Amino acid sequence: MNSFNRKLEMNDGLETKYMKVLYYDFNSYYKGSYKSYEYPRLCTILEGEKRVTINSNEKFIYNKDQFILLPSNSSVEMEIQKPTKAFVLEISNELIHNISNQISIKFNVEQKEVSLFKSKVNLIDDVLNKIHNVFLQNTKNKEFLLDLYAQEITYSLLTNELSNSLLCHENTLIQKAISKMKNDFLNNLTVNDLANYLSMSTSNFSTYFKKCTGISPNNYLKNLKLNEAKKRLLNESVTDVAYDLGYENISYFIKIFKEKFGITPKQFQLKDFNLKF
Numbered sequence: 001m002n003s004f005n006r007k008l009e010m011n012d013g014l015e016t017k018y019m020k021v022l023y024y025d026f027n028s029y030y031k032g033s034y035k036s037y038e039y040p041r042l043c044t045i046l047e048g049e050k051r052v053t054i055n056s057n058e059k060f061i062y063n064k065d066q067f068i069l070l071p072s073n074s075s076v077e078m079e080i081q082k083p084t085k086a087f088v089l090e091i092s093n094e095l096i097h098n099i100s101n102q103i104s105i106k107f108n109v110e111q112k113e114v115s116l117f118k119s120k121v122n123l124i125d126d127v128l129n130k131i132h133n134v135f136l137q138n139t140k141n142k143e144f145l146l147d148l149y150a151q152e153i154t155y156s157l158l159t160n161e162l163s164n165s166l167l168c169h170e171n172t173l174i175q176k177a178i179s180k181m182k183n184d185f186l187n188n189l190t191v192n193d194l195a196n197y198l199s200m201s202t203s204n205f206s207t208y209f210k211k212c213t214g215i216s217p218n219n220y221l222k223n224l225k226l227n228e229a230k231k232r233l234l235n236e237s238v239t240d241v242a243y244d245l246g247y248e249n250i251s252y253f254i255k256i257f258k259e260k261f262g263i264t265p266k267q268f269q270l271k272d273f274n275l276k277f
Helices: 093-102 125-136 142-158 168-184 191-197 202-213 217-232 238-244 250-261 265-276
Strands: 019-026 030-035 041-047 049-054 058-063 066-070 075-080 084-091 117-120
Touching (some): 019 125, 084 093, 093 142, 217 238, 217 250
Antiparallel strands (some): 030 075, 041 066, 041 084
């Protein structure tokens, strides 16, 4: 193989409902770049080794004893200095989403976006061997078996320490929403605004956000405002803080503040005053 593009990748590969299985045989020196497109990739080495730079940042060498889990929309600069055979699984977002929902996997919404995960291949060695063996077989049930193993390997990845890497496609959308919330929550930002920002319907966005984070976008926005209220109450009146944060009904502001922190805004101010003196 002496070139690398989206079309050529499938020459020695196979696509099923839940994944694409890609095989690469580099017989001589190769240097080039590629992208992971819209799906995460599980990248393994059968023989040889790869020198890679991920997203112009992380550089390392990996071989048959390791794998990398590459999130969607990643860019990779690759150098191969000796004959190398690689086996790659491109896992569908539909499968990841379905399994993560069924086993209640949630990523940490405060965690920085994961760029990749590198680990020992023995974590998934058994199911990876099954996929490789079936891929090499000539049987009418090949796609069916591969999809069964796709579910098994996705479950294995999600139930280990790799869930944030594998959910990075979802993570990216939600992180965009969270970043927008943190930057604009003082500007009367609504859930409808967020849905439009991500080109989603309001109902789909709300459902998606809660499934990924365990909290509704409305409650996330409310928490941002109430945490900001605590800071402002140190120097401003309850009424000013409520209006500044978009709460025209002072009684409602006091009610939700007490629900979250267990005391009223005025009690919070008095508590802070007593601590100072």
